[in-house]
Amino acid sequence: MPETTQQEKPVQRLQVSPEVAALFTEDADLAEQMKVARGHGTLNSVDQVHALFLFSLHGSDELKQVAQQTMLQSSNNALRPVLESPVQHPRVLDYIARIRIEDLGTLVLLRRNPVVFDETWVHIFANCSYEILSHFCDDTFVQGFPPAVRAAVLENNQAPDVMKHLIEETMSVGASSTSDGGSGDDEFSDEYEDTQNINKQKMVLELGMAEKVKMAMTGDKEWRNILVKDSNKTVSSAVLKNPRITDGEILFLAQNRSSSEDVIREILLNREWLKNYAVRHALVMHPRTPLPKAIRFLSTMNDKDVRMLAKSRNVSSAIVNNCRRMIAAKQNRNG
Template identity: 45%
Template sequence: MAEKIKFTISPAVAAYVRAGTTAEVRLAGCSAASDLPPFERITLLFCLTKDAEPAVRSAAAVGMLSLPEDVISEYRSSTEAHPLVLEVLDRIKPAVQESPVSANSDVSGQSDQSELSEEMEDDEPIDEQNEEFQSKYKIALMMGIAEKIKMALSGDKEWRAILIKDSNKLVSSSVVKNPRYSDAEVLGLIKAGIQNDEIMRLICANKEWIKNYQIRKALVESSRTPVQNAMRYLSTMNEKDMAHLAKSKNIPSVISTMAKRLLLSKKR
């Protein structure tokens, strides 16, 4: 198991999680859990969400998210309920009430579509009410930091949209290191307001992104962009945008003042 948590388990649960158990058996445990009494069912699924094998973790997470309300209630009422398990249930209970997650949901974070299809979809807005997006969002609630970072570095557009908002800066900054992170996503992120200085540093250091005029313009307009970077990008703006920036009160005064000076120098 990737993460060791000590608590008493029954023989029925131990059959799937004891040391030496193969990944195939542990994966089978995710399905077999539904045949166990509520307490053992939740205990088994919780253990398997900590498994070292991503496929097992994902299947167990789906199982946890699909738990019926009566099963959760019975576990809560037990005097042997483990605090860590209760904490997880507290986090996923609203998700269970909203909509159960299908066992067929895509929990791998890998797109089944071709790279060409992914590129075509990059400019399309993500529907956060979409069932697949919600499924991934709920799974993210149960992922550890290391697992989130791994997914941030390799996940599809929906995973990137979820993890870029993660409160852990290591996770959110890992998203912009994902080789599939597109210009459109970068532009949207800048316009939405970047709170993570490391993300801003990574964007400014990416030569390919900085070649994009709209990204440079958005960086100049962002109050989070380091002044030295904003000044450099400002000099590449066209006259129309420069005039707008010179009058803007939504950017640092040092930037608008420099925009005015650059405009005057061009008119001489």
């Protein structure tokens, strides 16, 4: 019996809310459609994404163009409920990934979602930038993705020859293992990854302070992921001085509400990281960002995010009040 691929599994029809469905009736108001396409409606984040997705399929050329621009300009924090949802429709996730293919933060969030189609990742790795490739094509790439996805890197003209050579080696190793009657990629990958992580976690317990700091500053992604959680701030802060740390890891730490005060402080000290809008937005939302810093970043937020922050229950009242003042001031200027 041929092996069932991820794409051969039955996919349910997209279920949308009555508010979204009303936008696609025969007598739907064009002005209201355009308002939603621009992201100015009152829909929640999931409904907003569903509306943009459906505009891309059934909207006029103008609606499609406006909806695509809105999706491009959306923040990852706004998209997070959709990107990380294990019950989200895979075609919606594919739509987001194709439009935001150069947004590392989006792809990092998608990577955690098990329902993303393999064909989505094939498209990403065949067409993305070198920055995206360099983040994902690390030591765990062979364990994390099936052969068809890894092979897509070989089609990407942004992939350097060294990277392609490494991918080709993993493909040949995987093929020989399968022909010898070994376990499938998924089974091998889970066992290998679990063993690697357990071994490193055991090793950490035996390392002295100096050795931990050295490993934090030179280790691979698994080491960084373990040591950034270390209770000693010298060790956790050293991870952010590792030259191999990626923008995606920095964004993840900024978005992770359990990140320590010391880790947040290190991110705030790096001007290059702060040039990333998604990082600044995540820092505004983070409970351990000093309030004066968070308020200063508000002036760099786009109007949509300011409106969302003004209604948020996940930030301090000072942030909410500042956002409301910004909205009122803009309304007064516009008459």
